[in-house]
Amino acid sequence: MTRINLTVDGMRVADDVEPRTLLVHYLRERLGKTGTVIGCDTSNCGACTVHLDGQSVKSCNVLAVQADGHEVTTIEGLAATADGELHPVQEAFRECHGLQCGFCTPGMIMAAADLLKRNPQPSEEEIREGLEGNLCRCTGYHNIVRAVQYASGHLAAAANGRGATEEVVG
Amino acid sequence: MTTTEARPLPAKEIGRDRRRKEDQRLITGRTRWTDNITLPGMLHLAMVRSPFAHARITSVDTSAAKESTGVVAVVTGADFDESLGVCINAWPITPDQKAPTHPPIATDTVNFAGEIVAVVAARSAAEARDAAEQVLVEYDELPAVVDLEEALDDSVLAHPDLGTNKSALWVFDSAQAGTGGSVDDAIAAARQDGIVLERTYRQQRLIPAFMEPRSVVVDPTGEQITVWSATQIPHILRFALAATTGVPESKIRVIAPDVGGGFGGKLQQTPEEMLAFAVARRIGKPVKYTETRSESLMAAHHGRDQIQKLTLSADKDGRVTGLKVELSANLGAYVALVGGGVPVLGAFMFNAIYKFPAYQFNCQTVFTNTAWTDAYRGAGRPEATYAIERLMDELAAEVGKDPLEVRELNWIKHEEFPFTTVAGLEYDSGNYEAATARAKEMFEYDALRAEQAERRAKGDPVQLGIGISTFTEMCGLAPSRVLGSLDYGAGGWEHAEIRMLPTGKVEVVTGASAHGQGHETAFSQIVADRLGVPFEDVEILHGDTMVSAKGLDTYGSRSLVVGGEAVVRAADKVLEKARPIAAHLLEASVDDLEFKDGRFGVKGTDQGIALTEVATAAFAAHNLPDGVEASLDSEATFDPINFNFPHGTHLCAVEVDTETGQTWMRKYVACDDIGVIINPLIVSGQVHGGLVQGIAQALWEEAVYDDTGTLVTGSFVDYLLPTAADTISFDVDHTTSPATSNSLGAKGVGEAGTIASTPAVVNAVVDALRPYGVHDVRMPCTPERVWRAIQEGSAGGETTGAAAPHFDASTGMEGTVDRTSGADE
Numbered sequence: 005m006t007r008i009n010l011t012v013d014g015m016r017v018a019d020d021v022e023p024r025t026l027l028v029h030y031l032r033e034r035l036g037k038t039g040t041v042i043g044c045d046t047s048n049c050g051a052c053t054v055h056l057d058g059q060s061v062k063s064c065n066v067l068a069v070q071a072d073g074h075e076v077t078t079i080e081g082l083a084a085t086a087d088g089e090l091h092p093v094q095e096a097f098r099e100c101h102g103l104q105c106g107f108c109t110p111g112m113i114m115a116a117a118d119l120l121k122r123n124p125q126p127s128e129e130e131i132r133e134g135l136e137g138n139l140c141r142c143t144g145y146h147n148i149v150r151a152v153q154y155a156s157g158h159l160a161a162a163a164n165g166r167g168a169t170e171e172v173v174g
Numbered sequence: 175m176t177t178t179e180a181r182p183l184p185a186k187e188i189g190r191d192r193r194r195k196e197d198q199r200l201i202t203g204r205t206r207w208t209d210n211i212t213l214p215g216m217l218h219l220a221m222v223r224s225p226f227a228h229a230r231i232t233s234v235d236t237s238a239a240k241e242s243t244g245v246v247a248v249v250t251g252a253d254f255d256e257s258l259g260v261c262i263n264a265w266p267i268t269p270d271q272k273a274p275t276h277p278p279i280a281t282d283t284v285n286f287a288g289e290i291v292a293v294v295a296a297r298s299a300a301e302a303r304d305a306a307e308q309v310l311v312e313y314d315e316l317p318a319v320v321d322l323e324e325a326l327d328d329s330v331l332a333h334p335d336l337g338t339n340k341s342a343l344w345v346f347d348s349a350q351a352g353t354g355g356s357v358d359d360a361i362a363a364a365r366q367d368g369i370v371l372e373r374t375y376r377q378q379r380l381i382p383a384f385m386e387p388r389s390v391v392v393d394p395t396g397e398q399i400t401v402w403s404a405t406q407i408p409h410i411l412r413f414a415l416a417a418t419t420g421v422p423e424s425k426i427r428v429i430a431p432d433v434g435g436g437f438g439g440k441l442q443q444t445p446e447e448m449l450a451f452a453v454a455r456r457i458g459k460p461v462k463y464t465e466t467r468s469e470s471l472m473a474a475h476h477g478r479d480q481i482q483k484l485t486l487s488a489d490k491d492g493r494v495t496g497l498k499v500e501l502s503a504n505l506g507a508y509v510a511l512v513g514g515g516v517p518v519l520g521a522f523m524f525n526a527i528y529k530f531p532a533y534q535f536n537c538q539t540v541f542t543n544t545a546w547t548d549a550y551r552g553a554g555r556p557e558a559t560y561a562i563e564r565l566m567d568e569l570a571a572e573v574g575k576d577p578l579e580v581r582e583l584n585w586i587k588h589e590e591f592p593f594t595t596v597a598g599l600e601y602d603s604g605n606y607e608a609a610t611a612r613a614k615e616m617f618e619y620d621a622l623r624a625e626q627a628e629r630r631a632k633g634d635p636v637q638l639g640i641g642i643s644t645f646t647e648m649c650g651l652a653p654s655r656v657l658g659s660l661d662y663g664a665g666g667w668e669h670a671e672i673r674m675l676p677t678g679k680v681e682v683v684t685g686a687s688a689h690g691q692g693h694e695t696a697f698s699q700i701v702a703d704r705l706g707v708p709f710e711d712v713e714i715l716h717g718d719t720m721v722s723a724k725g726l727d728t729y730g731s732r733s734l735v736v737g738g739e740a741v742v743r744a745a746d747k748v749l750e751k752a753r754p755i756a757a758h759l760l761e762a763s764v765d766d767l768e769f770k771d772g773r774f775g776v777k778g779t780d781q782g783i784a785l786t787e788v789a790t791a792a793f794a795a796h797n798l799p800d801g802v803e804a805s806l807d808s809e810a811t812f813d814p815i816n817f818n819f820p821h822g823t824h825l826c827a828v829e830v831d832t833e834t835g836q837t838w839m840r841k842y843v844a845c846d847d848i849g850v851i852i853n854p855l856i857v858s859g860q861v862h863g864g865l866v867q868g869i870a871q872a873l874w875e876e877a878v879y880d881d882t883g884t885l886v887t888g889s890f891v892d893y894l895l896p897t898a899a900d901t902i903s904f905d906v907d908h909t910t911s912p913a914t915s916n917s918l919g920a921k922g923v924g925e926a927g928t929i930a931s932t933p934a935v936v937n938a939v940v941d942a943l944r945p946y947g948v949h950d951v952r953m954p955c956t957p958e959r960v961w962r963a964i965q966e967g968s969a970g971g972e973t974t975g976a977a978a979p980h981f982d983a984s985t986g987m988e989g990t991v992d993r994t995s996g997a998d999e
Binding site: 022040041046099104133137149 | 205
């Protein structure tokens with residue numbers, strides 16, 4: 005067992021974990037962060053995508069011990085508050101019907117949020133390339149792309165209003 | 175969005191692009207997937223699976239596994255009696271269908287690679303899997319039959335006890351049925367003085383690949399055994415559990431919580447569900463089993479996998495005279511829940527929208543030592559549609575006409591509806607001319623044809639192909655009498671209940687079981703209009719046999735057209751029960767009441783009472799008419815009298831690099847007629863997603879076995895699910911010919927995109943290559959196959975080495991291409 009200390013969705017946690025424990029298993033089984041899901045066993049599907057120090061990672065591809073001392077944000081901590089206020093990318097997925105069954109959605113939203121942070125005004129091609137690591141079987145990606153474009157526009161508007169894209173996205 | 179008929183503005187809920195009620199929990203991670211469920215004392219299961227496609231089990235040594243840390247039990251087939259139950263086949267397609275018993279766990283022989291031979295129960299999933307590695311199974315390998323064509327000659331038998339690989343032969347002949355003439359006469363005549371096209375098409379095996387792996391939790395504590403499962407069919411599962419285990423149906427509760435996609439792949443009673451049920455009962459503790467993706471690809475059912483031998487006869491002008499279909503359908507190792515019924519569903523669709531005077535369909539179902547096949551989005555209808563839409567393009571090429579012209583020559587004209595087809599179905603409504611005109615306009619068909627001619631003329635290495643699919647399908651499964659006449663084991667009705675709560679809210683219970691479709695939103699819209707209550711005040715309850723006691727679940731594009739109509743009828747019953755109470759409270763005659771916008775009003779006065787007030791009055795029951803019960807709650811069961819028949823025209827432009835075989839989709843237009851649309855936003859999502867699944871069959875996906883029966887596309891590294899980077903945005907529109915078989919005028923849309931798109935794409939690829947002497951490219955049309963087709967003027971041949979083994983000497987221990995690499999920083 006190895007002791008790890010990290011911050012998950014703003015909460016400081018400490019646990020003893022088996023060194024082989026994947027971050028996604030730690031999140032789901034120890035912390036009850038079941039919003040993050042597992043869709044494959046080869047790191048292809050991206051359903052388990054979370055942010056590690058603000059950058060998107062597939063949490064099936066990170067050991068829990070590698071998150072020691074770092075900050076993890078899951079879909080459950082993405083919104084500014086827990087009382088219904090949505091992150092602009094979450095709102096965009098709802099507005100544009102960017103989800104159906106919703107299983108890929110947590111990972112897709114986390115990946116899209118990171119994409120927009122790095123490239124606030126992506127072209128359709130850049131969105132499609134940027135989300136290539138996240139599989140969806142329901143939407144055919146059409147409305148996911150629209151959702152990211154919608155979020156991009158709203159984030160830009162918010163950035164112009166507040167003057168700091170980083171602050172809005174991060 | 176436009177239509178050829180003027181649609182009224184959506185002043186009502188029906189027709190509004192409501193954002194989905196479901197989404198709030200899904201976008202914030204506050205979901206209840208089966209794998210999220212944790213119960214006190216719950217144990218985790220791991221399955222030990224056969225690595226061999228066909229083998230005799232000579233011994234199973236569980237001693238080491240039982241010693242492993244945290245292990246509570248290790249069980250094998252020998253540990254169970256008949257109370258384990260069996261996996262059922264609900265549709266024996268002929269009285270003499272051969273079908274081996276399908277036990278959830280193998281005892282003596284294994285019949286495909288992935289079949290379960292032992293189950294481990296342990297404190298954690300990791301400990302269960304560790305212990306599963308310790309189970310030592312000795313096998314004597316038996317000859318395995320993997321290839322469908324080889325299976326037909328019976329030289330190697332999947333089940334030697336049956337004496338043959340042939341399960342059932344199902345035949346429809348229009349001359350015998352009295353729905354048309356003799357197809358053999360038609361073909362003979364065309365051989366003399368007409369056109370005979372003979373083609374063989376391969377429907378490759380596909381994997382549904384829903385994003386949520388299957389998961390099941392069983393809690394045997396308490397009076398009822400509770401089963402949570404990632405299933406499309408909680409009601410059918412409950413029935414199958416009770417019918418085969420001997421546990422009374424009243425002691426079983428099945429819950430399908432949030433379910434992450436199905437596409438037919440979760441239309442199954444699975445061995446994993448049966449084993450979890452049995453092990454939980456045996457141990458007396460809750461258990462959970464969640465499959466890995468590799469297990470899902472290997473052992474959840476597959477779809478398609480047919481060889482279609484087709485003979486089409488026509489006169490010299492291209493007017494069709496007959497169609498003969500000889501189908502071989504791969505069942506895999508067992509006859510699954512729907513099993514051979516899947517290709518039989520296609521029997522009614524090969525004639526499609528065309529006026530064939532003669533038709534014959536012969537379907538031979540065949541066993542192999544592979545994962546069993548069953549429903550996958552479209553189930554039988556995509557295969558049929560592919561065959562006929564490819565043939566219509568071939569016919570056009572033969573007579574030298576535009577493929578749309580040949581189609582129009584043969585299709586049912588809009589003034590000819592209702593039309594009884596050569597397969598015996600009555601198409602109630604449709605307008606193929608209107609959908610085609612709109613699609614051509616959106617596509618800029620003539621301009622693209624001109625560009626194609628120009629590229630051909632100048633010998634451009636990148637050629638342009640235009641693909642057409644003027645599809646129809648039968649959906650809204652299904653009229654119970656029709657199912658009975660086909661020997662299906664159940665009916666096709668759906669059930670609904672509406673509860674008027676005293677606070678003015680409305681609970682709607684449906685027997686349909688959503689897994690991503692958006693029933694909560696669409697059904698709320700229907701009820702809001704019907705009862706005149708706010709959309710927000712309607713709650714849709716489903717997927718729990720304790721709440722929704724009756725139902726036949728969700729598949730076959732049935733939920734709205736069958737389940738939605740049941741909701742409408744339950745709502746009408748609520749109004750009928752409310753009317754005498756309203757009249758009593760208003761001191762008016764029942765005959766003087768009119769119901770509008772949620773209120774019963776007395777005609778010619780301003781007096782009235784809201785339905786919700788009547789509900790409160792019924793709840794209080796202080797002042798009800800004599801003999802009237804104190805409830806407005808109502809239920810209804812709707813059994814459709816006919817299928818419904820969505821149709822549409824899909825046009826696809828594909829660029830083909832003739833030097834590399836690479837294809838790139840440039841444009842895709844879909845104009846579907848799905849009748850009256852309840853929610854255009856949800857409809858668009860169904861169309862987009864359906865399109866990509868169909869396009870994926872055309873271009874990318876194929877489940878490949880090696881000669882020994884090992885699935886080499888057993889992970890998402892090798893089974894090529896399309897990504898955002900592989901696909902394009904679509905142009906979607908609709909024409910509207912309301913269905914007459916339900917009061918909503920709605921037709922199914924869940925499968926339309928998948929059914930339509932596959933032939934459109936392959937037609938486009940072949941169209942690009944016709945100047946190269948190519949008249950077919952086998953699916954999936956990989957760059958290699960396209961390139962070979964160009965080189966050889968052939969169909970591109972078999973898939974060989976499409977998925978190299980991982981960490982094998984042949985790949986320098988490097989494995990194959992990792993498709994996630996592009997996303998890495």
